[in-house]
């Protein structure tokens with residue numbers, strides 16, 4: 144369908160991602176319930192909808208989390224996510240998903256579709272969009288947005304669409320390979336909205352890499368603390384992966400937002416370090432005993448064998464190199480009490496100086512975006528441009544790793560869909 148013939152659609156959604164598809168379906172349902180017909184169009188830059196959803200949760204789609212502590216959501220307007228999520232709480236998003244055919248199960252606290260495949264989530268959305276007669280225009284890359292009497296939206300190739308209500312659901316600026324290149328920020332700025340500069344979150348950390356490079360590809364479970372100017376600002380227990388540029392893995396992703404937030408134009412505004420505790424105190428007691436034993440039983444062996452089987456070989460070697468200031472060719476018999484203390488201290492707090500995060504290209508979510516203060520927390524309608532709404536990652540809200548970003552996309556998408564439907568049916572009633 145082309146709108147070049149001058150037809151004005153009732154709702155135009157830019158972005159066929161998690162929040163845009165949710166919003167369009169929520170709107171269509173409300174209209175159906177009130178018996179009002181509506182012409183709804185989604186413009187999607189990619190050749191198909193939901194490409195990013197397909198990539199979520201390593202293809203398993205971690206679509207929510209039973210731990211709904213508000214500290215998992217971040218925004219320059221601290222209370223804004225809470226306000227939206229209290230209007231459309233998790234239970235309501237799960238009902239919405241179930242009604243379009245997505246049954247969820249929990250794995251620990253994380254929620255997944257029962258199929259554990261993200262493609263089944265995208266399929267369910269595709270069928271629902273079809274069922275409600277929502278027009279999806281793929282390969283429609285929006286280049287500009289204007290507001291006069293109605294909204295006019297220009298696409299590459301000269302296509303042009305007009306609408307009474309416009310939703311910008313074009314996502315953030317991370318993972319541009321999946322279509323999200325921060326375009327929405329530009330249109331919103333041009334329309335007079337304030338936009339916080341995008342920064343990466345849920346992303347790898349770049350650290351002083353002389354140790355991580357030597358260990359690239361190896362993983363270990365650790366209690367990770369992130370310190371800013373010596374003060375712990377985040378802590379998470381989980382897997383840490385060493386890479387040629389620094390640190391990756393679930394525990395690192397979980398704290399990475401705190402680094403992103405302290406970064407300006409790619410540089411840290413405060414010294415930061417990651418500290419890994421690889422053994423707790425009771426485990427360290429047995430390590431202590433074992434090292435004393437080895438001083439006798441392995442007396443003539445070289446020091447580089449001291450942590451044999453206590454840690455993976457390469458990691459053990461790096462712990463020794465970080466702790467002792469002498470060649471590891473010396474015999475274990477030379478081990479002193481002070482050496483043992485130093486080794487144990489490294490296992491308690493193995494420090495890596497943080498240089499920054501990897502770029503937006505590698506991130507799973509975007510810190511920053513359209514300032515929430517300029518949107519109604521009741522409806523998510525722009526307080527500057529009547530009839531314009533935003534949902535999902537384009538707004539300045541980001542969640543921790545663990546399903547919080549899709550939760551935000553669903554909740555904000557439903558709220559916008561319902562709010563637009565409310566306004567639309569009221570206006571229709573007047574005419």
Ligand SMILES: Cc1cc2nc3c(=O)[nH]c(=O)nc-3n(C[C@H](O)[C@H](O)[C@H](O)COP(=O)(O)OP(=O)(O)OC[C@H]3O[C@@H](n4cnc5c(N)ncnc54)[C@H](O)[C@@H]3O)c2cc1C
Nearest residue numbers: 158160161162188199200205285314322535536546548549
């Ligand atoms: C690899 C990866 C894994 C992730 N895993 C998880 C996870 O397991 N759990 C979780 O909660 N979150 C996860 N996320 C984050 C989550 O996917 C996003 O926060 C969420 O999809 C945001 O929804 P959205 O609708 O705002 O944007 P998106 O889903 O990104 O959708 C925006 C859409 O707008 C389109 N678009 C952009 N610009 C234009 C334009 N100019 N014209 C037309 N269309 C345009 C894009 O192509 C895209 O389809 C992951 C992200 C990545 C990159």
